[in-house]
Amino acid sequence: MYNILEQIRQPNDIKNINPAQYKELAKEIRACLIRNVSKTGGHLASNLGVVELTMAIHLCLTFPEDKVIWDVGHQSYVHKILTGRKDMLRSLRQYDGISGFPKMCESSSDAFNTGHASTSVSAALGYAFSRQMQGRNNKVFAVIGDGSMTGGMFYEALNNAVTLKSNMVIVLNDNNMSISRNVGGMSSYLTRIRTADRYRQLNDNVKGAIKSIPGIGDSVVEKVSRSKSSLKRLMIPGMMFEDMGLTYIGPVDGHNINELVRTFKDAMRVNEPVIVHVKTKKGKGYRLAEENPSYFHGIEPFIVKSGELKNKPSDDRPAYTKVFGRKICELAEKDESIAAICAAMPQGTGLSDFAEKFKDRFFDVGIAEEHAVTFAAALSADNMKPVVAIYSTFLQRSFDQILHDVCICGHHVVFAIDRSGIVGNDGETHQGIYDISYLTSIPGLTVMAPKNDMELENMLEYAIYNTDGPVAIRYPRGKVCDRLHEYNAAIEYGKAELMKKGEKVMLLAFGSMVNAAAQVCDRLDKECGINATLVNLRFASPVDYDLIDELCRTHDIVVTLEENILSGSLSEHIASHLMWKGYNNIKCIPVTLPDSYIEHGAQDALRAKYGLGADDIFDKVRRCLIEGKT
Numbered sequence: 001m002y003n004i005l006e007q008i009r010q011p012n013d014i015k016n017i018n019p020a021q022y023k024e025l026a027k028e029i030r031a032c033l034i035r036n037v038s039k040t041g042g043h044l045a046s047n048l049g050v051v052e053l054t055m056a057i058h059l060c061l062t063f064p065e066d067k068v069i070w071d072v073g074h075q076s077y078v079h080k081i082l083t084g085r086k087d088m089l090r091s092l093r094q095y096d097g098i099s100g101f102p103k104m105c106e107s108s109s110d111a112f113n114t115g116h117a118s119t120s121v122s123a124a125l126g127y128a129f130s131r132q133m134q135g136r137n138n139k140v141f142a143v144i145g146d147g148s149m150t151g152g153m154f155y156e157a158l159n160n161a162v163t164l165k166s167n168m169v170i171v172l173n174d175n176n177m178s179i180s181r182n183v184g185g186m187s188s189y190l191t192r193i194r195t196a197d198r199y200r201q202l203n204d205n206v207k208g209a210i211k212s213i214p215g216i217g218d219s220v221v222e223k224v225s226r227s228k229s230s231l232k233r234l235m236i237p238g239m240m241f242e243d244m245g246l247t248y249i250g251p252v253d254g255h256n257i258n259e260l261v262r263t264f265k266d267a268m269r270v271n272e273p274v275i276v277h278v279k280t281k282k283g284k285g286y287r288l289a290e291e292n293p294s295y296f297h298g299i300e301p302f303i304v305k306s307g308e309l310k311n312k313p314s315d316d317r318p319a320y321t322k323v324f325g326r327k328i329c330e331l332a333e334k335d336e337s338i339a340a341i342c343a344a345m346p347q348g349t350g351l352s353d354f355a356e357k358f359k360d361r362f363f364d365v366g367i368a369e370e371h372a373v374t375f376a377a378a379l380s381a382d383n384m385k386p387v388v389a390i391y392s393t394f395l396q397r398s399f400d401q402i403l404h405d406v407c408i409c410g411h412h413v414v415f416a417i418d419r420s421g422i423v424g425n426d427g428e429t430h431q432g433i434y435d436i437s438y439l440t441s442i443p444g445l446t447v448m449a450p451k452n453d454m455e456l457e458n459m460l461e462y463a464i465y466n467t468d469g470p471v472a473i474r475y476p477r478g479k480v481c482d483r484l485h486e487y488n489a490a491i492e493y494g495k496a497e498l499m500k501k502g503e504k505v506m507l508l509a510f511g512s513m514v515n516a517a518a519q520v521c522d523r524l525d526k527e528c529g530i531n532a533t534l535v536n537l538r539f540a541s542p543v544d545y546d547l548i549d550e551l552c553r554t555h556d557i558v559v560t561l562e563e564n565i566l567s568g569s570l571s572e573h574i575a576s577h578l579m580w581k582g583y584n585n586i587k588c589i590p591v592t593l594p595d596s597y598i599e600h601g602a603q604d605a606l607r608a609k610y611g612l613g614a615d616d617i618f619d620k621v622r623r624c625l626i627e628g629k630t
Contacts (some may be wrong), residue, residue: 002028002086010084011063011109014055022257026051029078030285034304036089041300041425042100043074045283045293046145049175049254053143053278054078056260057171060268061139067111067127071120071144073101074298075173076110083109093425095601100426115429116394117367118151120144121170125161128168128273139268143171147344150366161273162245168273169264170246173254175280241275250277255284294347317479320456321418324475325350327457328387328416331464332358338385338464341376343369349389349418369394373401373413380411385464389416392432392474393423399438402470407442410469416460420449420474421512421563422593422607427600432474433593436510437568439472440541446471446493447540449511453480454488455538462491476512476563478603483515487536496544502531505557505621508548510537510570513561513591519614520559520621528622540570545577552583557624561591563612587624591617 004021005028008014017025029051037044055078057068063083070076080098081089085107091097102110112123124142131138148154149172161168238248247270252263260278267274282297283289288307289296301310318326332338332354339361342349346364355362365372369390376386390398395417406413420432439447446467450456456475463471487499496508500521509517514536524530533551537544540562552558558578560571571590578586593610607613611620 002032004028005032005081005086008082008084008086011082012058013084014058014082019258022052022055026055026257027285029055029081032081032086032089033077034286036092037077037299038302038304038310039090040092040094040097041298041302042077042093043298044286045289045296046075046175047077048284048286048289049280049282049293050075050143050173051078051284052255052257053171053173053260053280054082056257056264057141057143058082059257059261060264061141064108064111066139066141067124068141068143069112069120069124069127070102070114071142071148072117073114075143075145076102076114079109080107083107093427093600095599095605097600099600101429113429115426116397117148118144118153120148121154121157121161124168124170125157125164125273128164128166132164132166139167139169141169141171143173146172146174148367150344150368152368152370158241158244158246164273165271167268167271169267170273170275172250172275172277173280174251174277175254175282238275238277247272247274248277249274251279252276254278254280313479315479317482318453319350319478320453320475320480321348321350321477323350323453323456323480324389324416324418324460325353327460329353329357331461332361335385335464336361337383338387339363339376339379341365341372341386341388343367343372343390343394345389345391348391349416351389369398370401373398374405376413377401377405377409377411380406380413381409385412385414387414387416387460387464389418391419391430392417392421392435393419393430395435396438402439402445403442406470407445410444412468413470414460414463415470415472417472417474419477421476422598422603422612423477424603424606425600428597431598432477433563433565433598435472435474436540436562436564436570440570440573441568444469445541447474448472448538449474449540450538451481451487451509451511451514451536452484453482454485456480458488458491459538466491467493474511481512481515484518491538494539494542494544496538496547497536498533498547499536500532500534502533503554504532505530505559505625506533506535506551506555507559507561508535508537508574509561510540512563513612516612516614516617517559517561520618523614523618524621528625530625537570540573543570543573543577548574548577549581552578552581552586555586556628557587557589557621559589559591559617559621561612561617564592565595566590566592567595587628589620589624591620 004025030048033047088098093100101115104110104113120142124140128140241248249267253259267276282293340351340354341363342351343365344367346352346355372388376388379386420435423430423432439445448459450459459473489497507517517534521532521534524532560574562570569592571592575588
């Protein structure tokens with residue numbers, strides 16, 4: 001099927017391909033991407049856009065000796081193909097298959113594990129300084145998209161990059177926002193001369209000669225430098241980088257392999273960090289992805305001809321994200337003090353409608369979660385009601401700001417934490433399984449989770465209008481639980497909802513695990529004759545210990561259920577409380593995730609593997625009951 005691509009079986013095989021076949025190879029790579037991602041799902045548009053760019057990097061570098069760091073990493077599929085993983089692409093993002101992100105354990109050609117944005121330059125700089133200290137001469141590249149430039153970590157790394165006295169190439173993949181105007185042939189011409197060894201040597205020699213003129217040398221050099229800088233500002237884009245002390249090259253056509261190879265070779269001759277600005281088109285080579293790159297950014301399995309999803313939802317239940325977006329719009333219609341903030345993901349967090357209806361009160365701060373939180377704190381301090389919507393995995397980046405800028409001062413900021421718990425196919429870097437642990441460690445931060453769609457709406461309204469300090473509401477990825485609506489007690493601060501009063505076994509469930517706990521209760525009644533107690537905890541901080549203490553008098557087994565790692569979990573907090581209170585005869589069964597990094601795979605498959613399904617929980621409780629009788 002792939003005449004040329006079949007010749008690439010291991011790293012560096014691309015160098016054996018005839019240059020006349022590069023265009024055909026790029027075409028075959030795109031066909032391979034579309035064929036496989038249409039079956040597995042994944043990040044398609046970004047990978048289609050970097051085919052020639054990745055090919056050029058591989059033509060210039062030798063793997064695994066040389067290093068390339070992919071920012072975020074969702075555009076690394078082509079790199080995987082060119083390092084011998086083409087046949088493994090059929091298992092992309094599937095359980096026990098290859099990751100959708102670079103993984104050092106997967107290949108020695110993957111220099112660094114990535115999954116979050118704006119980190120590549122820092123990692124590449126670490127490699128470059130390590131190389132310098134060890135006296136090696138391997139090449140180091142970082143590839144970062146224009147969107148990641150909104151993250152402050154990028155600029156922190158650039159600030160330190162100017163101290164590097166050896167080469168490192170930072171490839172700025174510009175596929176969306178226009179950073180500067182392309183000045184065509186003059187820019188290319190000036191770029192080539194400025195990176196040529198003869199030009200740089202001549203420049204240094206001329207400066208030295210002029211400076212040696214008694215009395216006027218330094219003044220002349222200063223004036224020439226000022227005039228040269230003015231000329232460069234008019235004719236050469238990227239002067240921001242130049243002013244920071246970095247050499248800038250570009251813009252370069254990111255789909256012209258020969259031009260890219262020539263530019264990268266020029267850049268690698270410079271004995272300092274160089275930024276190469278490359279212009280690419282997301283979705284290139286697949287018309288549907290070119291026309292709608294956002295739709296094909298991260299997509300489920302689809303039909304190639306039409307672009308329609310293969311597995312259309314079998315029910316019309318909305319996602320939790322949709323319920324949140326709908327409710328915050330409803331509240332904002334009546335209250336002009338409500339503002340919404342996200343970090344480069346208005347659609348992903350459900351805020352697209354809010355952004356359209358309330359433009360003056362919507363803030364997309366870019367990939368800058370730390371800024372989003374402190375910004376929200378100041379809005380709150382000045383009598384606004386800010387709601388910060390961020391995925392659980394990305395909220396981790398703003399822990400210091402949550403603690404220092406929001407919670408110490410007690411600002412009334414509401415955190416809408418989407419994608420909490422097991423997220424699925426994006427794997428370790430995206431699982432939202434740590435937020436209970438780190439959020440409940442912060443004094444004064446209220447942490448809540450709904451059992452279903454109705455409770456999410458009620459909690460959001462409660463958090464905005466019935467609390468004074470910071471509040472976090474965590475909810476999972478995917479379709480809502482539309483059961484258990486008959487249990488709808490009014491929300492009271494720090495109070496759990498007693499859904500069913502029984503004896504012997506009590507199940508204390510938090511958020512997404514309430515539905516599973518209800519199923520376990522039903523089976524205990526039908527199959528074991530046990531009338532179990534079911535509690536919807538609602539709050540992870542503060543915990544309703546008064547209700548738990550009361551129930552402990554008539555129960556022998558406590559089952560705590562949550563989608564979070566065990567360390568620092570709600571289960572751990574409750575077990576500690578029971579120990580301190582002297583409930584030594586009560587058996588505790590924690591249903592949590594292990595203290596490990598959870599791999600990629602479908603949500604249900606991962607829940608089953610780690611014992612979070614209703615059947616697994618029932619089996620644990622039944623075994624405990626049997627052991628208690630013997």
